Amino acid sequence: MTGDTTRQEAVHPPSAPVAARTVPQQSPTPLGRLVATVERLRREVLEAQAAADGRALVELAKGILIGQLNCTPAAAARQLDLLCRESGTSRLELAADIVNQASRDHVSEIAAAFVDRAGTDDDPVGHPTVSVRLRTAESGMLAAASDTQAVADSLLTHALDPLGAVAVAVWTAVPDGSLALAGHAGFPPGEAARWRHVPPGVSTVAGLALRERRLVTLPRTRRTGLPSIGHLQWPDGGRMAVPTGTGGRIHGVLEICWPQPLAPQPPQIERQVEALAELCARTMDAAPPGDPAVGDAVLPDVAELTDLAEGLQDPAVVLTPVLDSEGRLTDFRIRHVGSRFVDPVGRPRGDVNGALLLEAYPMAAAENGLFDIIERVHATGEPFRAERMSLTALVDQIPLTSVADISVSRHGAAVLLIWRIEDETARLANLLQHAQRLGRIGGFEENLATGETTWNAQLYALHGLPATADPVPLRELPGHAHPDDSAALGRFLRALLGHRRPSSVNFRLQRPDGITRHIRVVAEPVLDADRRLHAVRGAYQDISAQHWTEVALAATRDQLAHTEAESAERNRLALQLQHAIMPPTPPAIEAPGMRVAVRYRPAETESLVGGDWYDTVVLPSGLIMLSVGDVAGHGIEAATGMVVLRNALRGLAVTGAGPGQLLSWLNTVTHHLAKHVTATAVCGLYDPGTRLLRWARAGHLPPVLVRGDQAEAFPLIEGLLLGALPDVAYSEREVRLEPDDTLLMYTDGLVERRDSSVQDSLGHLVNAAAAGAGDLDARLDRLLAGSRSDTDDDTCVIGIQVG
Numbered sequence: 001m002t003g004d005t006t007r008q009e010a011v012h013p014p015s016a017p018v019a020a021r022t023v024p025q026q027s028p029t030p031l032g033r034l035v036a037t038v039e040r041l042r043r044e045v046l047e048a049q050a051a052a053d054g055r056a057l058v059e060l061a062k063g064i065l066i067g068q069l070n071c072t073p074a075a076a077a078r079q080l081d082l083l084c085r086e087s088g089t090s091r092l093e094l095a096a097d098i099v100n101q102a103s104r105d106h107v108s109e110i111a112a113a114f115v116d117r118a119g120t121d122d123d124p125v126g127h128p129t130v131s132v133r134l135r136t137a138e139s140g141m142l143a144a145a146s147d148t149q150a151v152a153d154s155l156l157t158h159a160l161d162p163l164g165a166v167a168v169a170v171w172t173a174v175p176d177g178s179l180a181l182a183g184h185a186g187f188p189p190g191e192a193a194r195w196r197h198v199p200p201g202v203s204t205v206a207g208l209a210l211r212e213r214r215l216v217t218l219p220r221t222r223r224t225g226l227p228s229i230g231h232l233q234w235p236d237g238g239r240m241a242v243p244t245g246t247g248g249r250i251h252g253v254l255e256i257c258w259p260q261p262l263a264p265q266p267p268q269i270e271r272q273v274e275a276l277a278e279l280c281a282r283t284m285d286a287a288p289p290g291d292p293a294v295g296d297a298v299l300p301d302v303a304e305l306t307d308l309a310e311g312l313q314d315p316a317v318v319l320t321p322v323l324d325s326e327g328r329l330t331d332f333r334i335r336h337v338g339s340r341f342v343d344p345v346g347r348p349r350g351d352v353n354g355a356l357l358l359e360a361y362p363m364a365a366a367e368n369g370l371f372d373i374i375e376r377v378h379a380t381g382e383p384f385r386a387e388r389m390s391l392t393a394l395v396d397q398i399p400l401t402s403v404a405d406i407s408v409s410r411h412g413a414a415v416l417l418i419w420r421i422e423d424e425t426a427r428l429a430n431l432l433q434h435a436q437r438l439g440r441i442g443g444f445e446e447n448l449a450t451g452e453t454t455w456n457a458q459l460y461a462l463h464g465l466p467a468t469a470d471p472v473p474l475r476e477l478p479g480h481a482h483p484d485d486s487a488a489l490g491r492f493l494r495a496l497l498g499h500r501r502p503s504s505v506n507f508r509l510q511r512p513d514g515i516t517r518h519i520r521v522v523a524e525p526v527l528d529a530d531r532r533l534h535a536v537r538g539a540y541q542d543i544s545a546q547h548w549t550e551v552a553l554a555a556t557r558d559q560l561a562h563t564e565a566e567s568a569e570r571n572r573l574a575l576q577l578q579h580a581i582m583p584p585t586p587p588a589i590e591a592p593g594m595r596v597a598v599r600y601r602p603a604e605t606e607s608l609v610g611g612d613w614y615d616t617v618v619l620p621s622g623l624i625m626l627s628v629g630d631v632a633g634h635g636i637e638a639a640t641g642m643v644v645l646r647n648a649l650r651g652l653a654v655t656g657a658g659p660g661q662l663l664s665w666l667n668t669v670t671h672h673l674a675k676h677v678t679a680t681a682v683c684g685l686y687d688p689g690t691r692l693l694r695w696a697r698a699g700h701l702p703p704v705l706v707r708g709d710q711a712e713a714f715p716l717i718e719g720l721l722l723g724a725l726p727d728v729a730y731s732e733r734e735v736r737l738e739p740d741d742t743l744l745m746y747t748d749g750l751v752e753r754r755d756s757s758v759q760d761s762l763g764h765l766v767n768a769a770a771a772g773a774g775d776l777d778a779r780l781d782r783l784l785a786g787s788r789s790d791t792d793d794d795t796c797v798i799g800i801q802v803g
Contacts, residue, residue, distance in 0.1 A: 148183035238262020248329025593688030611638030629681035
């Protein structure tokens with residue numbers, strides 16, 4: 001019991017020593033003596049109850065030893081004392097271990113979870129104390145099984161107070177969705193009286209656990225905004241709430257209160273709380289415990305529901321829960337099918353009666369489907385009703401869906417499911433009515449023999465006439481139409497009435513309210529047995545919105561055609577400019593000590609004219625400048641920006657400055673002189689005499705060096721893209737090339753993919769470059785043909801082979 005004492009002292013610090021108090025002693029009054037006496041008696045009663053619960057646990061362990069050893073009670077007591085001395089544990093701890101080993105129940109599993117954690121900082125309570133707490137609480141709760149108030153007291157005293165909890169509430173879930181306070185401990189009497197009943201729809205901590213059907217932990221009650229019992233006493237305290245239930249049914253909620261904010265709890269503590277809720281559920285379950293082995297027995301609830309189902313006018317199904325060996329809900333058995341049962345896919349009653357719900361209707365297992373609804377009603381007791389819910393069933397692996405009104409309610413341990421399949425004729429008529437309303441369509445029929453014309457309600461609205469007005473016959477339509485449409489209406493009437501052919505016409509209807517609507521009439525003749533014209537039927541449709549849409553589209557098409565012509569001209573000029581500076585198939589460039597080859601592939605679409613550039617020039621100093629770059633964007637702006645930057649870099653290179661300084665000057669040009677332009681670039685200066693290459697980069701991918709059958713990308717040295725900031729310094733690196741080395745400089749159109757990172761794409765390029773062989777032109781052709789880029793961007797590759 002040492003672990004328990006330590007935890008209690010940590011939660012409830014002892015009072016200060018008497019010598020430290022400065023309050024003067026006063027003579028006790030008669031009322032004070034009476035209060036002290038009542039408090040002393042209360043403590044003695046609690047201590048007696050705790051001792052009785054502990055004795056009950058010890059006696060239970062003795063009974064187990066009697067059965068296992070086949071000995072007398074006295075011998076079992078001696079054996080228990082002997083085991084205590086040998087193991088160095090208390091009688092309560094040893095008794096709890098004996099009960100755990102014999103029972104092998106959920107409490108035993110929870111206690112076993114603490115075996116490897118006993119005495120650690122994470123769990124100062126330790127395994128023995130957990131076993132004693134749970135088993136002692138179980139003894140006290142079973143002894144007071146009919147008294148939920150006593151159950152709450154036992155829970156708090158034996159199991160929850162050592163965890164630092166100060167109060168516990170046991171709620172009963174009422175089928176109407178409300179909560180009733182069945183038992184409590186630690187709360188002031190007035191507070192408990194205020195929370196005797198929580199109406200349906202009121203959000204509380206216990207209601208949240210019931211609604212979500214899981215353990216809920218709230219570190220600070222105040223932050224959630226959810227009221228509950230005791231929130232005024234401990235406004236910043238923590239809460240745990242867990243549903244209590246057996247056999248898939250939730251009987252209520254166990255709510256635990258802490259006075260201070262609750263730190264995150266380890267899974268073992270949460271499982272311990274769930275075990276306490278399971279023990280609590282056993283005392284709340286008035287029904288006999290379910291046994292899967294006798295699950296097919298006819299319960300009184302089923303017999304009553306069967307009579308009720310037969311008395312209903314709607315199809316009804318009686319369901320009972322099917323539990324596994326551990327008492328968990330797995331399915332529902334269809335125990336009775338009403339005589340008025342209508343299957344959604346037309347099966348007879350005998351094919352469904354007696355089957356499992358998920359076997360008869362496997363599609364009910366869909367998320368938020370019928371099975372979830374029935375499971376929720378069975379768990380909480382709260383009935384469910386819905387109109388026009390879709391029911392899907394499989395017939396020869398083909399899903400067929402019906403629409404039905406659903407009602408699900410729990411009666412004892414059984415569930416009553418009622419559905420009313422929507423009549424197909426009424427459903428189609430309802431669909432037709434909505435279709436006519438949405439499509440602004442009105443139907444008519446005109447009997448030529450009697451002269452009677454019948455309209456539906458939508459047709460009166462189209463004509464702007466009250467429902468009491470006389471319908472307008474087809475022959476009188478020209479008098480209600482725009483004069484310019486008389487000829488078209490005349491041809492329509494001759495084809496329909498004269499030649500007895502189906503016909504249609506569009507005309508402008510001039511309504512009595514002065515509004516003109518564009519109408520389409522579609523009609524067909526109805527012939528009698530002698531092939532004579534008997535009637536005409538058809539429909540009117542308001543096509544005003546379509547007409548004005550077509551007018552607007554025609555104007556838009558004209559405007560788009562003009563815009564497209566301008567855009568095509570701009571793209572043509574940009575493409576000419578780009579090809580003039582960088583032709584798609586440039587000739588090989590000869591330079592001292594090296595050979596330079598270029599491959600340039602324009603974008604696949606002319607509207608994506610880009611800003612890629614390359615340049616190779618022998619400077620007056622004898623150095624060779626190698627550069628490649630890419631201006632962001634497409635179109636004439638990118639092409640002109642490319643021209644500016646390429647020519648500027650060529651002019652700046654004559655100064656003899658290094659590549660870092662050249663990019664710094666080019667950045668200034670980009671930021672100040674080229675409007676709204678950003679770009680990336682790589683610039684290198686190669687000395688043919690020493691074969692030394694100095695290079696720098698501005699946001700561009702690094703060059704790749706191929707030496708023999710090995711390839712490696714240059715490091716990503718610092719270098720911001722051009723035009724982002726006014727003053728930028730660029731780092732330089734040097735590399736000495738060897739004879740037959742090949743240097744590759746390229747734009748991102750060669751490697752960039754939408755579904756891959758830049759590093760992955762660069763790695764693929766390095767592998768492809770190392771695998772290549774042959775002369776320089778063949779190598780570049782293979783790289784261009786094997787490019788995995790999917791960005792439809794320009795692609796430029798420069799290959800430099802050292803002599």
